[in-house]
């Protein structure tokens with residue numbers, strides 16, 4: 001059996017409790033890693049792998065990182081999905097008998113990382129926990145360890161919905177039970193989601209205050225999350241707020257695919273936020289406000305009263321231009337109160353953090369003043385609800401210096417006058433020089449030596465220096481010789497030695513005392529955390545509402561109104577993001593009117609005419625209205641929508657590598673099974689991933705189903721012109737088209753939505769635009785006329801035949817190459833071809849002709 005040194009035995013014992021983490025074992029100024037940890041970490045972190053004699057036959061692999069720069073390394077590991085256990089020396093090595101005591105003081109995991117470059121101030125960093133309540137229903141709890149926000153929700157719709165929810169909340173780590181661990185193992189790999197097992201739940205008596213707002217069936221999931229966070233963080237979690245639960249019926253629910261399709265928070269292309277609704281709306285000036293805005297976009301409301309309350313504040317802020325600007329200037333000086341409160345609770349708050357807290361609190365009376373003076377009811381109410389946290393501000397003003405350094409052990413953190421003992425010590429060290437100067441004077445008088453001086457060096461401390469020529473003339477019996485130089489002697493006296501000890505000690509003691517006082521203050525501040533958090537929440541909302549008002553003013557938004565029915569009326573609505581992105585060109589506003597009797601629209605029109613833009617615009621107006629913001633339109637009378645479903649574009653499916661058509665069908669299925677008559681459905685080009693007949697048949701049957709069974713407000717767009725005939729059959733359906741016109745032989749997109757179905761020949765016009773040879777255009781026109789003369793009618797519900805077209809005979813007199821070109825052309829889906837693709841096809845066709853000549 002291998003016998004290791006006692007230190008290595010200690011290491012192995014500790015490591016055995018943290019098998020799934022890298023153990024950072026503190027050794028002097030370094031954190032060392034051993035064995036497999038060392039081998040793996042040296043590769044991931046690109047640091048040198050060495051080895052160490054550990055009493056065994058073979059040397060043990062080892063690598064290490066300096067204590068002061070460990071944060072970066074820890075972050076790298078954690079951001080790659082690993083866990084890091086920090087093992088510190090928990091007794092003074094000087095006092096230790098045998099091996100210094102060590103303990104793991106924190107387990108840093110992907111979901112609990114609190115700071116560093118990977119943590120974006122304007123985003124929440126949630127860790128979540130999930131449990132299965134029944135076959136298709138899960139409970140989900142998630143909290144942000146850095147800010148203390150804690151929420152819960154119920155996820156319906158099976159494991160796929162759960163995964164979607166995790167993606168949309170950007171969860172990196174999920175705390176699970178064994179059963180769920182097995183179920184989620186595979187999908188978690190695809191999503192780089194770390195699954196952490198937690199077998200216990202925080203006992204009732206400890207978790208009571210956190211879960212008191214929750215319905216019974218959410219207790220377990222919240223308690224197991226709390227247990228995990230407490231177990232890994234091993235310190236005060238006093239800043240964790242009680243879990244919130246919002247009944248789903250109070251919220252406008254949008255599944256994560258639809259959020260992505262509508263580009264609410266993420267753009268479809270991935271990457272930065274440019275082009276998203278968030279990008280347009282975010283004029284917040286605090287990190288807290290930025291996070292609050294994201295939360296609002298994640299969960300728009302479906303409660304008219306709450307929405308109208310928000311809108312009323314925005315209206316008042318819009319009216320009060322000066323107040324709004326003043327408020328925004330003040331908010332710029334408010335730091336991230338939530339994360340500061342988190343650090344206070346966590347015990348890693350520094351002097352500079354407290355100065356930031358103080359600076360932020362000093363703004364509150366001014367913010368309050370502005371709100372109260374505005375004379376507007378909603379703003380005054382908000383003002384009255386702000387807690388100035390006077391005691392905290394006073395305490396911090398008394399305790400902390402104006403510009404404390406980052407480090408808390410180097411002094412200059414605690415202000416003079418805060419503590420008597422500290423003042424004395426500081427007096428002693430600061431006034432040391434005065435005292436020395438006085439002593440110099442005194443000694444000169446006593447000895448009569450005019451150039452006697454007192455100096456200081458690190459080795460000998462303070463000394464009295466007398467030049468050799470003077471030594472003989474003076475009575476130096478009180479002096480003790482310390483050092484002889486070429487032309488001078490250096491002495492010390494009892495008095496000087498005593499004073500020296502006082503001065504140097506005072507310095508050391510004052511630093512130590514300052515640190516103690518700081519720690520004490522930090523403890524004292526903990527009791528105020530809930531008040532700071534409540535204030536933070538109000539301030540962040542104010543920041544968001546000011547941002548709404550700014551954006552509404554800048555982009556000429558108007559206030560929407562709501563009613564209890566289903567009718568939706570938008571006059572001259574705009575897609576705010578497309579409008580912002582258009583250079584010079586004017587955005588063409590469009591109406592969208594859905595009534596109780598006509599609440600489905602079938603939109604036709606050529607490629608690039610603006611069909612998707614129109615559909616998205618309607619959804620974005622609904623979202624904006626239901627987060628409590630004004631909307632880009634001249635008039636908007638809206639119903640309260642309960643859910644939005646979209647089937648737009650061909651975004652990749654993150655959860656499983658499914659074919660585009662399968663994704664389309666899954667999304668449609670999800671919409672159709674979950675939508676209610678209060679929902680909004682957007683189906684863009686449904687059925688185009690499969691053959692024409694197949695696709696058209698599916699599109700028609702879905703429309704019929706929605707029409708007859710669901711009754712939701714629905715916008716459909718299609719390239720299957722044949723579907724427009726459905727207007728005759730479905731009473732609530734109306735045709736609209738996005739118009740285009742021809743000018744000088746070219747297609748001009750008007751982007752204007754008009755009543756009725758589109759003219760079908762725009763595909764040919766687009767081909768013209770792409771400068772296809774005249775012969776092709778003419779031939780296509782002839783073929784089109786032939787198709788038109790054989791136009792099929794949509795099939796009756798009970799007689800769904802798939803052969804809607806009859807074959808078109810090809811003329812016989814053409815050459816082989818010409819025949820081939822025409823066949824290709826015939827098969828081409830011109831409506832589904834972009835101008836660039838058209839040019840490519842054209843090139844190919846031309847090559848076919850040339851090569852066969």
Ligand SMILES: Nc1ncnc2c1ncn2[C@@H]1O[C@H](COP(=O)(O)OP(=O)(O)OP(=O)(O)O)[C@@H](O)[C@H]1O
Pocket residue numbers: 578586587588589590605606607608609610611612613614751752
């Ligand atoms: N109302 C509008 N005013 C001005 N420009 C618009 C408008 N609507 C759309 N556009 C412009 O037209 C482009 C194409 O719009 P969109 O993608 O909605 O077309 P589409 O008809 O859905 O095309 P496709 O059928 O190829 O998907 C937009 O990127 C935008 O630049």
